[in-house]
Amino acid sequence: MSPPQSFEEDLAFSKTLHNHESEHGGLLAKITSKDKEAFENVVNNYMKYWVDKDPMTESEETKEARRSNYTNMTNAYYNIATDFYEYGWGESFHFCRFYPGENFYQAIARHEHYLAVQLNIKSGMKVLDVGCGVGGPAREICQFSGAHITGINNNDYQISRAIRSAARIGLENKTNFIKGNFMEMPFEDNSFDAVYAIEATCHAPKLEGVYGEVFRVLKPGGTFAFYEWCVTDKYDPNDPEHRRIIRGVEYADGIPELFKTSVALQSLKNVGFEVVSAEDMALNDDTIPWYYPLEGDIRKAQCLWDYFSVFRMTHFGKFCTRALVGGLEKVGIAPAGSFQTQIVLETAGDCLVEGGKLGIFTPMYLMVGRKPQN
Numbered sequence: 001m002s003p004p005q006s007f008e009e010d011l012a013f014s015k016t017l018h019n020h021e022s023e024h025g026g027l028l029a030k031i032t033s034k035d036k037e038a039f040e041n042v043v044n045n046y047m048k049y050w051v052d053k054d055p056m057t058e059s060e061e062t063k064e065a066r067r068s069n070y071t072n073m074t075n076a077y078y079n080i081a082t083d084f085y086e087y088g089w090g091e092s093f094h095f096c097r098f099y100p101g102e103n104f105y106q107a108i109a110r111h112e113h114y115l116a117v118q119l120n121i122k123s124g125m126k127v128l129d130v131g132c133g134v135g136g137p138a139r140e141i142c143q144f145s146g147a148h149i150t151g152i153n154n155n156d157y158q159i160s161r162a163i164r165s166a167a168r169i170g171l172e173n174k175t176n177f178i179k180g181n182f183m184e185m186p187f188e189d190n191s192f193d194a195v196y197a198i199e200a201t202c203h204a205p206k207l208e209g210v211y212g213e214v215f216r217v218l219k220p221g222g223t224f225a226f227y228e229w230c231v232t233d234k235y236d237p238n239d240p241e242h243r244r245i246i247r248g249v250e251y252a253d254g255i256p257e258l259f260k261t262s263v264a265l266q267s268l269k270n271v272g273f274e275v276v277s278a279e280d281m282a283l284n285d286d287t288i289p290w291y292y293p294l295e296g297d298i299r300k301a302q303c304l305w306d307y308f309s310v311f312r313m314t315h316f317g318k319f320c321t322r323a324l325v326g327g328l329e330k331v332g333i334a335p336a337g338s339f340q341t342q343i344v345l346e347t348a349g350d351c352l353v354e355g356g357k358l359g360i361f362t363p364m365y366l367m368v369g370r371k372p373q374n
């Protein structure tokens, strides 16, 4: 089975791979209902972009392959990672700041509300969510503000899950989820009152490409607010340890290339936005760091339910997931590549924590830009 080439092929492939009719249950139910050949194929498809193991000596050709095939690569990544993300993190695929006394899901929702406040979203507004995942933030921001939210995403499986979850809570008329490439959005110029993106635009090979599209579809005077994944000024590309960590983040999170905060900010200006504010939210000296759940530091859990979430990232929790997923794969119930997916995601967790601790990476560089009136 060769990788899909068009939207129609993408959808057909996604329906075969994920069996859209039976998207219920937990991680084990979901992975055991995949089409085995299609899953193995998509894992191999993703891995082929990362054949050169050493980032210091990686060929320009391999890097270029990731940049020019970013839609295929990102789609493959989310085809394999989505079920694991939901199992380990819930339906809002992003990080957040944590306050003592506040549980994990409250903190995640607050991070979304904070963005909505930056945009001054009001009931009746038409708002775009760029790279909406399975629609967790869109549902939350819709309920928080009363605005109509359109989510755009290139992954059919995530779109189908977003549509289903919105309908389940009666938001089908206040939300819609559209399949599309954020570098060529299927919307008219000047269509939205406000646009936000949460840890999604880092999948673009060139930030100006996606920011430029946001600029085009935003109404004059409208605001774009977003959390960007970036390397910070502390990152030294000539330091092999820094390179290993950042390359690990790119590889295990489906990102062609991470850019510096200064590059992201300049890209926002280059496409025509007036910068309202730019701040690395990870630099607030929080007593509980943004990466704490990935550290498996169970002592920082804030309520009983948090213990369950964080448990999955402890050494023992990871061992259990690996044993279950690997065991099911060995006996032929889960598709080949399931175990490898868990290992890739563990690498993601480890490298994000290392990058966060060294301060060379941030998942929450918050930029707010305004499209000029004229």
Ligand SMILES: CC(C)=CCC[C@@H](C)[C@H]1CC[C@H]2C3=C(CC[C@]12C)[C@@]1(C)CC[C@H](O)C[C@@H]1CC3
Pocket: 084, 085, 086, 087, 088, 089, 092, 093, 094, 095, 199, 200, 202, 229, 253, 254, 312, 313, 321, 342, 345, 346, 348, 349, 352
């Ligand atoms: C990839 C981008 C741009 C954003 C996603 C951010 C986070 C939601 C993910 C980054 C690393 C992910 C991991 C998991 C869940 C989602 C993330 C935190 C797991 C906890 C899922 C369950 C696995 O067993 C371990 C994963 C570690 C990494």
